[in-house]
Amino acid sequence: MTYCVGLLLNAGMVLLADTRTNAGVDNIATYQKMFTFEEPGERVIVIMTAGSLSVSQNVIARLQEDIADPDVAPENCIMGTKSMLTVAQIIGDKLADVSHDINQRMARMSQAASASMLVAGQRKGGVARMFHIYPEGNFIEAAADTPYLQIGEHKYGKPLLDRVITPETSLEDGRKAVLLSMDSTLRSNLSVGMPLDLAIVRDGECKIASQERIEADDPAFRAMSEAWSKALRDSFSAI
């Protein structure tokens, strides 16, 4: 499985993905699920993926090919379109195409593969937008009432987000919230695993403000996790 979460805040966007993939619990591996595309100051796009790696890798590869291919018209390429909505449409179309191709093969074995994606981005002069793209290629968008999106194993980490995240949340608090949301998920679902990829985009900058990989032995993450557990237990005792 996977857990990816993105916050769409007034101050910018906070994006977090785990890196565990598995084909059965006896076959796990580490794969990057967060992909960044930027022309700093002009356009930034972050894509996070969940589901079948055979689908998501293929989609990312096709997007990268189109960016590198001078014969692809700008309006058909995520780094050339005039709006983030079109970026979501292009990715949705690619995802639906790849799923269709792969599932034609898999149907012969009575199997199926699918993936979903979280796409966040901003282009110069536009607003920051964030989309959840379904396996069929259609999508929804984060909005002020629910300023976050999740893909993969979303349940364990949702109660915290519901309680603390509003559009006014700062990027620092957003960073803390997604890490704690991930921490709850890591504790309960073995198919979500360290290391983590975290990216922050400040509103209007149209570039990655910071990107980090948090390893399993990261002392700051571990300290935050332990402090949160203690705080929960203390709060539980107090009420």
Place this chain on the structure above:
Amino acid sequence: MTYCVGLLLNAGMVLLADTRTNAGVDNIATYQKMFTFEEPGERVIVIMTAGSLSVSQNVIARLQEDIADPDVAPENCIMGTKSMLTVAQIIGDKLADVSHDINQRMARMSQAASASMLVAGQRKGGVARMFHIYPEGNFIEAAADTPYLQIGEHKYGKPLLDRVITPETSLEDGRKAVLLSMDSTLRSNLSVGMPLDLAIVRDGECKIASQERIEADDPAFRAMSEAWSKALRDSFSAI
């Protein structure tokens, strides 16, 4: 859906069930999912159900019929067996039989129905035991390493239980923990709903120590829910 949770503590057992049933979000109703059987001082059994009401009601009805029927041998009746293990086996067999009967009809419509159950009980001279009975009739038992069991929508309410519940937890703290675990679930899954049925069994008493229905407008539950939200937000700010 449903959320039922049971704690198997040294001091006794704490059991909580919601009451919402639904056939689509446009067809919801309130049905009791907790059923108690007792011969005070001799034997107490609490059954909680999740899944298709057509299955679970039928199982409970058959169990009640057997208890009332003088022709059923004590060893085949949950109020007559010599051990709680046999109680779990009887309920598992009934559940498997009913599922089989109903699914033979449903298969013609390419549909299926199933249910799972949480069974907690103690008989005089025996230890308190708690079982999770799967739709196929097999079961697992709560143990000291994981002294709680859940059926239905278990994910939202699990992180809290993992952090605070040990066999040494008091019945009062256990009561608070299951209610807060339910509160997180109620907030995130509309198919889990008030009112709630809560039962407490003190170890060795072999009777229901307390049983209450908590209505949607219960001021104490609401105050606890608000205090927990506030405590979570305060803890989040503090770390």
